[in-house]
Amino acid sequence: MRNSDYKEEKKKEIMERCFECYCDNGLRDTGIKELGKYCNMTSANLYAYFDNVDDLILQSTAYCMAKVEDDFMALSPENPSDILRFIEEIPYWTAKKHGKKYRLMYQVYTHPKYVEQGKLFFDGVSKRYTEYAKVLSPKLGIPSNILSGFIFIFVRAAVHYALFEDEYYLKMQMEALKLSVFSIIKNFKEEGIEKK
Structure with a gap:
């Protein structure tokens, strides 16, 4: 798998996990650290995939x-x-x-x-x-x-x-x-x- 394909697949996985996290906890009660935990990565790593x-x-x-x-x-x-x-x-x-x-x-x-x-x-x-x-x-x-x-x-x-x-x-x-x-x-x- 090429690096760009891997990154795209990883991004999809992150989006699904973050969406699930928001579904379970709501928008207001979910910060970037909680999202990182849901994705098994640091919150800083999330910014490699999203602007903010x-x-x-x-x-x-x-x-x-x-x-x-x-x-x-x-x-x-x-x-x-x-x-x-x-x-x-x-x-x-x-x-x-x-x-x-x-x-x-x-x-x-x-x-x-x-x-x-x-x-x-x-x-x-x-x-x-x-x-x-x-x-x-x-x-x-x-x-x-x-x-x-x-x-x-x-x-x-x-x-x-x-x-x-x-x-x-x-x-x-x-x-x-x-x-x-x-x-x-x-x-x-x-x-x-x-x-x-």
Whole structure:
């Protein structure tokens, strides 16, 4: 492994450990020394990878939340008959597996120092979900422009549940989503039949 590859892999490991440390202890109660301990290195060594603590917080949040996003999307439905499973299971799965990460992400991106970086991060999320809808569209039989909206509704409800475990809100959102998704699929199937 080349030195630059090693440094990049080490940086990813540091970002994951620091993000975990912040998740466990909060932003306010976690200093650079505590982060160094979590990473099994001196706090001075952390500065070989990041300009300052703000840079570390922002880079580790963006990196780790992109990994959460990948986890989330790796479980997406492969066909229309798998949609119900996805809608009913994934919010609970993501709350259990990633709840503390979502809470930290919102702490970071709503902090006055980091709001602008938060806007950039969520702009990237919007673009990635829109592209993802284009990939899923042929599998699910839903046009990507409509599917994008469904993805945003689903993710918002799932994240809200991960943050607050608000069962009522989640169920209302998921019931509305199921009704909408299956109505759209039915309409497009009927239109397809009529055109043949």
